[in-house]
Amino acid sequence: MATDALTLTDVHSYYGDSHVLQGVSFSLKAGEVLALLGRNGAGKTTCISTVVGFLTPRRGEIRLFGEPISGLTPEAICRRGIGLVPQGRRIFPSLTVRENLIVARRSGDGSRKPWSLERIYDLFPRLRERHGQLAGSLSGGEQQMLALGRALMGNPRVLLLDEPSEGLAPLIVAEVGRTIALLKSEGQSIVLVEQNSNLALDLADQVVILTTGQCVFDGGIDEIRANEAVLTQNLGVFQGH
Ligand SMILES: Nc1ncnc2c1ncn2[C@@H]1O[C@H](COP(=O)(O)OP(=O)(O)O)[C@@H](O)[C@H]1O
Ligand SMILES: [Mg+2]
Structure with a gap:
């Protein structure tokens, strides 16, 4: 079985009293691409900010290749990889x-x-x-x-990309996609956050969908392809995959 590169277990994050991440759990395998999808405001960036240490989770644990990193400073988390x-x-x-x-x-x-x-x-x-x-x-x-x-x-060791296609023309998005594919082929572990699920689904091994700070889907790319209703229901649009 592939090594877990990045694992979140029941992660809860707040802005002041606002409880935004409400128990997020998922695991990225080493060398794979995990697409983190969800509508605007679903909590994707909050999740990324928590992993890199801009926010400290109030509950839950984050591990990088098995080592706990939650609670460390952003500088320390960056140094860990x-x-x-x-x-x-x-x-x-x-x-x-x-x-x-x-x-x-x-x-x-x-x-x-x-x-x-x-x-x-x-x-x-x-x-x-x-x-x-x-x-x-x-x-x-x-x-x-x-x-x-x-x-x-x-x-x-793990690369987090928060909406790399946002605001770019289609030709440039395709170029970004080719670059991510190349990095993946070299063994880079990647979390790819996207609202544009087309780009993400072309690259992903695993897909996690967030809705109001909770994971509503976590499965392999084949599972998503076999059940497109998951995308329609949770992202609101059918994007042809
Ligand atoms: N700095 C902040 N202070 C308070 N609330 C925030 C802040 N950033 C985001 N939020 C709220 O947290 C929720 C999740 O936002 P965000 O993680 O940016 O979503 P996404 O990246 O999926 O679009 C939204 O309701 C947003 O309004
Ligand atoms: Mg965001």
């Missing part, structure tokens, strides 16, 4: 492309081929062309590539 591409990308607009990548450099656990500036530039030749440009001047698609490159520079 969680990489984040945040929703809205959040690159550093007044740093250059190269500087955005270099500040994130961190050695990994040695289990996979390490990322370097050159490898990131080979993956995204447009970033090489624009290496001296201020990141704030890039297009949305280029900023998404930079956010992904920045996360990879930390050599994460």
Whole structure:
């Protein structure tokens, strides 16, 4: 059986008194892609924020390759090997492309081929062309590539992508999809948060659907394909899978 890369067990998170994550549990297998789907406001970003330590769960446990990480600071969780591409990308607009990548450099656990500036530039030749440009001047698609490159520079054991296709043109979304597929083929463990289930279902091994802070579906990609009503019921749209 595959190793569990990231496991959430009965995780509860709050903003003040507002109880947003209400007992979320799922497990990402090493080398797989887990798609975390749900409507706007379902709690996807809150879940990601809890994993990376921006929020501390009031109940429940989060483990990275078996080691508990809940309660650690965001810096410590990052050092343990969680990489984040945040929703809205959040690159550093007044740093250059190269500087955005270099500040994130961190050695990994040695289990996979390490990322370097050159490898990131080979993956995204447009970033090489624009290496001296201020990141704030890039297009949305280029900023998404930079956010992904920045996360990879930390050599994460688990990569969290929060709506990487949001606001991008279809051709760029396809490019983001190809990049995620490539990372997966190299053994990267990935949690892919999406409202756009088409992209996610093309890449996912496992699908978890959140509704108002609770998991309403957790199953394999084949299970979703065999039961499209799950998508219609929980995401509101039939997206042709
Ligand atoms: N910083 C915050 N303070 C208070 N409530 C928040 C905050 N961020 C999100 N929420 C609320 O938490 C719920 C889940 O939001 P979020 O995790 O952003 O959903 P999603 O990423 O699935 O769209 C929503 O009801 C949202 O209004
Ligand atoms: Mg969100």
